[in-house]
Amino acid sequence: xxxxxxxxxxxxxxxxxxxxxxxxxxxxxxxxxxxxxxxxxxxxxxxxxxxxxxxxxxxxxxxxxxxxxxxxxxxxxxxxxxxxxxxxxxxxxxxxxxxxxxxxxxxxxxxxxx
Numbered sequence: 001x002x003x004x005x006x007x008x009x010x011x012x013x014x015x016x017x018x019x020x021x022x023x024x025x026x027x028x029x030x031x032x033x034x035x036x037x038x039x040x041x042x043x044x045x046x047x048x049x050x051x052x053x054x055x056x057x058x059x060x061x062x063x064x065x066x067x068x069x070x071x072x073x074x075x076x077x078x079x080x081x082x083x084x085x086x087x088x089x090x091x092x093x094x095x096x097x098x099x100x101x102x103x104x105x106x107x108x109x110x111x112x113x114x
Contacts, residue, residue: 004056005032011079014051017044018078020067021086022095025058040084055080063095065102 001008004026009016019025019037027035041054055078057070064087071085096102105111 004028004035004058005037008055009051009053014053015044015048015082016078016080017041017052017054017082017084018057018071018075018080019054019084019086020057020071021084022058022062022064022067022088022092023060024088025056025086026060027056027058028060036086058086063099064092065096065099069101 017040019040025036027037032038035056037054037056037058041052044054045052057067057074057078059067059070062070064085067085071083075083101113102110103113
């Protein structure tokens with residue numbers, strides 16, 4: 001389905017969490033079992049006492065604006081019980097300035113520019 005990790009489980013067979021973000025979430029160069037999403041999955045499963053599936057929706061090179069667009073497209077199909085939206089302060093605010101996908105209108109609402 002285009003996510004890093006195992007194929008998605010059938011919906012409802014595990015508590016599903018979707019994690020959106022950039023390369024820090026994608027973690028391509030990190031062994032899968034050491035990645036944030038896999039460690040989060042283990043931690044949540046242990047705490048809730050049942051199967052958990054954390055879907056790694058990270059994309060290297062994405063800014064928060066691009067992650068937001070992806071999240072809007074995919075949440076309906078994923079139907080997670082929890083969404084984590086990760087922002088890396090080291091470069092994500094620069095991505096917003098460079099991409100300029102959204103702006104804030106005079107009423108303070110986030111609107112898409114294109």
